[in-house]
Amino acid sequence: MNPTSSHDRDHEDHLQLPKRQKICHSNKENDLPYGRYTIAWICALYIETAAAIAMLDEKHGELPRCPNDDNAYTLGSISNHNIVIASLPQGRIGNNNAANVVTNLTRTFPSIRHGLMVGIGGAAPANKDIRLGDIVVGTRVMQYDLGKILSGGEIQRTAVSETPHQSLCTAVANLRANHETHPSRVMAIIQERMQRYIDYHRPAVPDNLFQASYEHNPSMASCQTCDHSKLESREVRRSCDPKIHYGAIASSNQVMKDAVTRDRVAQELDIICFEMEAAGLMDVLPCLPIRGICDYSDSHKAKDWQKYAAAVAAAYAREFLEALPATSETQRDFRLNACPPEQMNPGNRRQRLMESLEFDQIDSRRTTIKTAYSKTCSWFLKHPDYLAWLDPGKQSQHHGFLWIQGKPGAGKSIIMKFIYTKQKNTDIPVKAITISFFFNARGDLLETSVSGMYRSLLLQLLEGFPDLQTILDDPDLIPRNQVTCPPLNILKDLFRSAISSLEERALTCFVDALDECDEQQMRDMVEFFEEVAEQCVEDNVRFQVCFSSRHYPYIDIKSGIQLTLEGQDGHNDDLRHYISKRLSIQDPALVEELKEMMLEKAAGVFLWVALVVDILNKENRRGRLALRTRLQEVPSELSELFRDILTRDQEHMEDLLLSILWILLAKRPLNPGEYYHGLWSGLSLKRKGDREMPPANTSDASDCFSKCVISSSKGLAEITKGKKPTVQFIHESVRDFLVQDKGLYKLWPELGTDWESQGHEELKLCCNAYVFHEAIGKALDEQKSTDARVLKDNLLKQFPFLEYANQFVLRHADAAAHKITQQQFISEFPVIRWVQIFNIFEKHKVRKYDQEADILYILADRGLPNLIRIRLETAPVVDGGGGRYRHPLLAAMAKGNKESVIALLGLPSSIHNGVDITDSLKCKIDSVRKDHTPFSWACEEGHVAIAELLLQNGARVIEADLVRIMKSGNPEIVKMLLDKGVDTAAADKYGWMLLHRALLSGNLEIVKMLLDKGVDTAAANQH
Incomplete structure (x- = not known):
């Protein structure tokens, strides 16, 4: 495998943080000097680097390259630690390369105190029950391939064990002790940081451990045909969560792939894991090795578990750093490098931190929930459980907890909004405050995550009691010059600190719909609130919490009052009252x-x-x-009622289907204007709507949008209330009915079981018709000379659906192509007009396309492999530019669009000649230069299989490329070129020959290859 050296966050399309997971931020104002970084995080492989970057709370800007340091770094922070992430060069793994990287790193960053070697490893399962996906933390490291050969061929190992720095060992012991009473947060961190990176989820492949004596057939790509009677018998684990093991790690420059040798070395050295880099670090920087187990160090190695293993290792590293105290040097650096008072006075800094807590839709769900109907819900204010909850004298019994549970749709959120409003109206300024957060499964990430909840609750508390904002000045929690939103663990500490500072004041929290956030996050959050509540009882602080949720998942609380909504007399009376008042019958x-x-x-x-x-x-x-x-x-049943509502009259079923498809399949939630025009576009294609495009900026547009949402969805959709309203279903149970209960297929069986492909086809047609509507073409022609920003604003006012339609028309087509041919669509696609509109809405100049951009280049750049294959059926030449990478393959490779690379190479899968050609396919974006060809770039970046395939397909190797490739020093690439018979006398424009470059780089292995091939040394000497 070949590791990547760096990442460019803005262009990591295969690992780009979606809107629902906005965790890692880059802030130029917060760039730090070299001396502020104290933690080195070393990775060998690109997948390890990707997982590491996903763990950062904040990503910092790049620093100027230091002389004689060829490393590439990603800088950022976790908790109070400023971190340098360094990757080994492409194709250069092992202890020696690791030592070189760390030597340069410690010279460039002189304040580095601790090192973490984080990534994947192979288990030695003979001594411990270690499974794939488990985590091994190295308590000592030995390089087992160092030694001397005695008489008789016996090897006497001469290497000694190395241990991590004492402070790291102490921190490991403390975290390990904490895990005895509190579960590890690894899975919670995975959920929070890696939720949308599907490739990094636990793989759905079996965890098979074969007997040590049973070898894998090397001609077989997988273990499907292996003899499963040779599997080791192991107990079934109750949980899939990774277990954490502590023990010795064996390190070597060679991959361990023999189970018999594995068990013998493990027995001799008492080790539990094999890897290839940690020993190289220990002499330079005593580090803590953290390894996610991806295989069993045997011949049955496969890559299925590698990304998940990298993710769990990175998650443990983050949990470890959250628990690791900042060094005194770190604290001193914070003080020395803090902004002077005249640049950042405390008041301004606090205000900026307060602003950083805000986010769009922060109170959207609460404001969207309907207000309780007149004379309903009042019974709750007199209920014995509610009164007991309010009674300060009983706080020691229930610890301030009230939990309202009920069926989906029972009315929990309405009750919560009602009692929240009533309680807030009783707040006494300066003495009591009521705050709330309403989870929303249909909203953006922060509406569904505990990060959003803590941000919202903390913001409300600090706004209500401004004197508590002094907690933001604590440098132990937030560095003095930080003005960006703190990470989750710091948000929790700030919230806890604010509550403990309440003194005589009272705080009441309402948190609605816990079941609409991630289950593990919910459990961690409840445990946190329990800890805070228990401390408040001891300190005599008035703190109350009211939760609401469905009955499942079940959460047990140690102390508290639980109330089930259905079955309550008052709730039944509310239903009676509602029916009496709303049923329009006179009898x-x-x-x-x-x-x-x-x-x-x-x-x-x-x-x-x-x-x-x-x-x-x-x-x-x-x-x-x-x-x-x-x-x-x-x-x-509620789900069957939805079906009855949708099918009873059979009217406007085209409107209904389009409405459902837009809400279910849109690449992001649509705002009302987009929804209205998107629906019109689809209906006009079916001659169900006016031919003329509806106006968007009339005085009654908002009213039209609202009526359209209700009528088209037959009342099952609504417009959210907030700064940026969007269209969503009225309740999460509607989506449950349509998808989980297969309601959509039952209503429209003609869509087939793979309804999503047909659905994306419908949405593609809507987008395509809108983008290329004559009214938009006319508007573009009329405003050619208009300023770009003004033009963009004008177009959005006239055509609110245009930006979405243009951005996602090809993506919907690609999703539809699984089942529906797109050949005619692609061959007739108006590229020039699409590029014109795309460039109007694209903010970054570097991402804009040339007017003559080729459709294949655009498909490769945007990562649309299904459309690429279709395009190559009619135009089989992989060529054509139109953007900064100049070639479709370069665009796909530089962005790591693996499926696009496979499609461009004309392969049915990533496996070619038994090798995964997309392994390690991700590099620093800037590494693609103007003089690169796909072949030369693949060679320089170490993508051997891709380079070999390009040669087979007729790639031409020019002399300048050949010398530059030789300079990159990858022996495997050089061997491939020499085997192909390249001209060993080739020279670049400066006269440098292959031998010159090899000697200059000090790569004796390549020099030997050239000499063995009979390179003309006399000619080289003449130069």
Whole structure:
């Protein structure tokens, strides 16, 4: 495998942080000098570097390269530690290369105190029950391939064990002790940091450990045909969560791939893991090795577990750094490098930190929830459990916890909003404050994560009691010159610190819909609140928390009051009252009869009642001919009720399907204007809408948008309230019905079981028709001379769907191409107009395309492999530029679009001649130069399999490329070229020959290769 040296965050398309996971930030104002970095994080492989970067709280800007240091660094911070992430050069793994990297690193960053060697490793499972995906933390390291050969061929090892720095060992012991009573946060960190990186999730492949004597057949690419009777018998684990093992690690410059040797070395040295770099670091910088187990160090090695193993190792490293105290040198550096008072006074800094806590949609869910209907919910204020919760004298019994549980749609959120509002109205300024957070599974990342919750709650608390903002001045929590949002662990510490400083004041928190955030995050959050509440009881601080959630997943709390909503007399009375007031029937006796029938079928679910009241009112407007019959026909299950609502009248089903598809499959949530115009575009194609594009900037546009959302979705969608409103389903149970319960397939069986492909095809047609509508073409022609920014604003006002449609039309086509051919679509696609519109909306000049950009280049650059294959069927030449990389293959390779590279090379999969050609396919974006060809770039970056395939496909090797490739010093690449018979007398424009470059770089292995090939040394000497 060949590691990558660096990442450019803005262009990591295969690992780009989506909007729902905005964790790592880069802030030029927060760039730090070399002396401020104290932690070295070393990675050997690109997947390890990718996982490491995902762990950062903040990514810092690059520093100028120091003389004689060829390393590439990623700089950032975790907790109070400033971190240098360094990667081994492409294709140069092993102890010696690791030592070279760390030597340069410590010279460039003189304040480095600790090192972490984080990545993947192979298990030695004979002595311990170590499984794939487990974590090994090295307590000592031995380079086992150093020694001398005695008589008889026996090898006497001469290397001695090295141990990490004492302070690292102490921190490991403390964290290990903490794990005895508190579970490791590794999985919570994985959920938070790697949730959207699907390739880094736990793989769905078996964890097989074969007997040491049973070797893998080298001709087989996988173990599917291996004899499974040779598997070791192991107990089934109750949990898939990784276990953490502590022990010795064996390090070598060779890969361990023999199980018999593995067990013998493990027995002799008492080790539990094999790897290839840690021993090289220990003499330069005593480091802590952290390894995620990806194989069993045997001939059955496979790459399926490597990314997940890299992720769990990085997650443990983050947890370790969160627990590792900052050194005194670090604290002193903070003080020496803090901004002077005249540049950053405390008041301004606090204000900027307060602003950093804010985010879009911070209170969107709470404001979107309907206000309780008149005279409902009041019973809750008199309920004995609620009164006991409010009673300060009983805080020691329930620790301030009240947990409201109920079925989906029972009305929990309405109750929560009601009692939150009532409680907030009783707040006494300076003495009591009520704050809230309402999770929203249909919202952006921060609306569904505990990070968003802590940011929101902390912001409300500090705004309510401004004197508590002094906690932001604590340098032990936030460095003095930091003005960006702190990471999750610091947010928790700040929240805890603020609560402990309340003194005589009272704080009440309402947190709604816990089931709509990640389960592990929820469990960690509840445990945190329990700890804070327990401390508040001891300190006599008035702190109350009210949670609400579905019945599952079940969470147990040590102390607290739990209340189930359905079955409460007051809740049933609310349902009766709602029915009485909202049912538009004049006959009181009939109302009572229907009411009892509805209450029995509703089983306490308010959403069911609300929907059925509307159904009966509609029936009543028809003349009250079949009210009882209609009610009897209504299903009692909520999901079946959704189906009944959607299919009852069979009217405007085209509108309904498009509405559902846009909400389910849009690449991001649509705002009302986008939704309205997107729907119109699809309907106009079916001649169900006006031919003329609807106006978007009229006085009643907002009202039109709202009516359209309700009517097209048959009342099952709504517009959120907030700074940036979007269209979503009225309740998460609607999505559950359509997807989990297969409601969409049952309603439209013609879509097939793979309804997503057909759905993306529909959305592609909507986008395509809109982008290339004559009205937009006319507007572009009329505003050619308009300033670019003004033009963009004008277009968005006139055509609110244009930016989305242009940006995602090709992506929807690629998603549809799994089942539906896109050949005609691609061959007729108006590239020039698409590029014109794309460039108008693209903020970064470097990402814009040339007007003559080729469609294949665009597909490669945007990572659309299905469309690439379709394009190559009719135009099989892989060529054509149109952007900064100048060639489709360069664009795909530089951005790490693996599937696009495979498609461009015409391969059915990434496996070619038994080798995964996309292994290590990710490099620093800047490494693609203007004089590169795909072949020369692949060679210089160490992509041997790709380079060999390009040669087979007729790639031409020019002399200048050959010398430059020789300079890169990759023996495997050089051997391949020499075997192909390249001209060993080739020279570059300066007269440097291959032998010159090899000698100059000091690569004796390549020099020997050239001499063995009979290079003309006399000719070289003449130069």
